[in-house]
Amino acid sequence: MTLSVNALFFASYRDLVGTSHMAVELSPGATVSDLVAELRGRGAPFDTLPAEPAVAVNRTYAFLDEPLSADDEVAFIPPVAGG
Amino acid sequence: MTLSVNALFFASYRDLVGTSHMAVELSPGATVSDLVAELRGRGAPFDTLPAEPAVAVNRTYAFLDEPLSADDEVAFIPPVAGG
Amino acid sequence: MVHSAVTTDPIDPTSVLERVGSPEDGATVLFLGIVRNHADGRSVTGMRYDAYIEMAEPVLAEIAHEAAARLGTERLAVIHRVGALDIGEVSVAIAVSSPHRAESFDASRYVIEEIKKRLPVWKQEHYTDEPARWVDGTVPPGTGGVRA
Amino acid sequence: MVHSAVTTDPIDPTSVLERVGSPEDGATVLFLGIVRNHADGRSVTGMRYDAYIEMAEPVLAEIAHEAAARLGTERLAVIHRVGALDIGEVSVAIAVSSPHRAESFDASRYVIEEIKKRLPVWKQEHYTDEPARWVDGTVPPGTGGVRA
Numbered sequence: 001m002t003l004s005v006n007a008l009f010f011a012s013y014r015d016l017v018g019t020s021h022m023a024v025e026l027s028p029g030a031t032v033s034d035l036v037a038e039l040r041g042r043g044a045p046f047d048t049l050p051a052e053p054a055v056a057v058n059r060t061y062a063f064l065d066e067p068l069s070a071d072d073e074v075a076f077i078p079p080v081a082g083g
Numbered sequence: 084m085t086l087s088v089n090a091l092f093f094a095s096y097r098d099l100v101g102t103s104h105m106a107v108e109l110s111p112g113a114t115v116s117d118l119v120a121e122l123r124g125r126g127a128p129f130d131t132l133p134a135e136p137a138v139a140v141n142r143t144y145a146f147l148d149e150p151l152s153a154d155d156e157v158a159f160i161p162p163v164a165g166g
Numbered sequence: 167m168v169h170s171a172v173t174t175d176p177i178d179p180t181s182v183l184e185r186v187g188s189p190e191d192g193a194t195v196l197f198l199g200i201v202r203n204h205a206d207g208r209s210v211t212g213m214r215y216d217a218y219i220e221m222a223e224p225v226l227a228e229i230a231h232e233a234a235a236r237l238g239t240e241r242l243a244v245i246h247r248v249g250a251l252d253i254g255e256v257s258v259a260i261a262v263s264s265p266h267r268a269e270s271f272d273a274s275r276y277v278i279e280e281i282k283k284r285l286p287v288w289k290q291e292h293y294t295d296e297p298a299r300w301v302d303g304t305v306p307p308g309t310g311g312v313r314a
Numbered sequence: 315m316v317h318s319a320v321t322t323d324p325i326d327p328t329s330v331l332e333r334v335g336s337p338e339d340g341a342t343v344l345f346l347g348i349v350r351n352h353a354d355g356r357s358v359t360g361m362r363y364d365a366y367i368e369m370a371e372p373v374l375a376e377i378a379h380e381a382a383a384r385l386g387t388e389r390l391a392v393i394h395r396v397g398a399l400d401i402g403e404v405s406v407a408i409a410v411s412s413p414h415r416a417e418s419f420d421a422s423r424y425v426i427e428e429i430k431k432r433l434p435v436w437k438q439e440h441y442t443d444e445p446a447r448w449v450d451g452t453v454p455p456g457t458g459g460v461r462a
Contacts, residue, residue, distance in 0.1 A: 091218070093216060093218055093286070093288060094216050094288035094290070094300055095288070095300040098300075116312075135310060135311055136310070137305050137306060137309040137310035138309055139218070139221055139286065139309065142218075142220055142221040142224065143221075144284070144306050144307070144308040144309040145308075145309055146308070146309060146310075146311060146312050146313040147311060147312050148312045148313055158218055158221065158286070160218070160286055160306065160309065161288060161300065161303065162302065162303030162304050162305050163282075163283070163284060163285060163286055163287060163288065163303045163304055163305075163306055164282070164287065164288050164289050164300075164301040164302065164303035164304070165215070165217075165222075165246060165258070165281045165282060165285035165286075165287030165288075165289070166199050166246075166257065166258055166278055166281045166282045166285075166287075
């Protein structure tokens with residue numbers, strides 16, 4: 001039994017990975033760190049993502065040790081530059 | 084021979100003395116202090132003016148020891164409250 | 167070009183804003199001073215602004231140029247109104263623009279603080295049920311005593 | 315009422331200004347962020363703003379409410395634009411009003427500083443003669459590592 005989350009990529013990260021979103025299967029109990037490791041482990045282009053990216057889980061900023069649940073929306077947030 | 088200056092009164096000072104301007108004759112070599120003393124020496128309503136008012140001589144703020152010349156414009160400046 | 171004026175006409179904030187801005191500028195700040203309906207716990211019905219107009223114009227121009235020097239651009243406009251104003255009317259409008267925001271905020275603040283310190287303008291508050299009163303003010307620097 | 319929005323439509327500063335003000339208020343501050351024609355010595359031809367829109371809207375609302383708490387009034391409006399903007403176009407407008415000026419200046423500044431720290435928006439600069447580039451930004455507080 002796996003845990004499926006929806007990964008979102010914005011701005012420079014979207015350019016890096018070539019997509020704005022993708023479903024990723026993780027083991028139950030996985031954290032944001034596990035998602036990052038899973039993606040970077042796939043090699044190019046995902047290994048160009050930072051090892052410790054800023055993220056938001058379900059539209060709230062979160063740290064890498066945040067545990068994930070089924071259908072969570074995990075956004076990879078490049079350094080922000082609004083205004 | 085006397086020195087004639089034009090004294091101006093604004094806002095609360097105009098209300099106090101009941102006029103917006105008047106010519107005042109002073110002795111040659113008079114300063115702003117002498118003008119203030121001359122006016123206050125006339126008694127009511129001029130003695131309600133402060134002994135050390137803020138003033139402008141020819142539209143520039145000045146101290147009480149500023150010497151005066153013929154036809155100078157000396158404004159009595161109540162505390163300002165623009166904005 | 168730095169613009170400053172003392173006027174009896176109502177102030178249109180949009181037209182003041184239109185005096186500033188440039189393709190080089192990333193920030194614009196507009197400050198409006200407005201007649202409010204209360205002061206020190208009293209209910210205010212209107213305000214009368216008096217000015218020593220022949221002096222207020224050059225002093226306002228001087229303040230504007232000092233602020234422009236801090237701002238680093240000439241894109242600054244300030245208009246001060248005099249006469250009888252109703253609640254909600256604009257008494258002063260200050261518009262500035264600059265490449266970066268810090269300079270615009272700083273220059274805008276400088277202009278209003280200096281106006282309050284040294285512009286020869288006075289205001290008389292009118293109330294519902296007591297006589298009008300001249301608002302307490304500030305003795306400008308450079309006067310009000312003898313040279314130090 | 316505190317107002318905040320993220321929009322693809324051009325921003326009209328006057329209509330943002332009209333969202334604030336009250337007979338109790340003596341001060342209004344309007345801040346405009348504008349696309350400028352230069353950055354780090356490069357000549358810029360335009361800017362593309364991208365947003366994580368589903369998150370940017372609540373974050374902007376949160377910033378607006380925090381600023382209103384500092385301001386002490388609910389008279390605060392902020393609009394951030396996204397999409398392709400030309401030089402001179404308004405990217406963000408912030409209007410606030412309050413009885414006294416210090417609170418309006420402070421709240422206005424707070425909103426723009428917090429937007430730059432934590433609104434999930436990115437901008438890509440376009441140049442005359444080199445490829446577009448994502449502007450360097452800021453890692454928002456509360457992310458980018460493990461909980462302390």
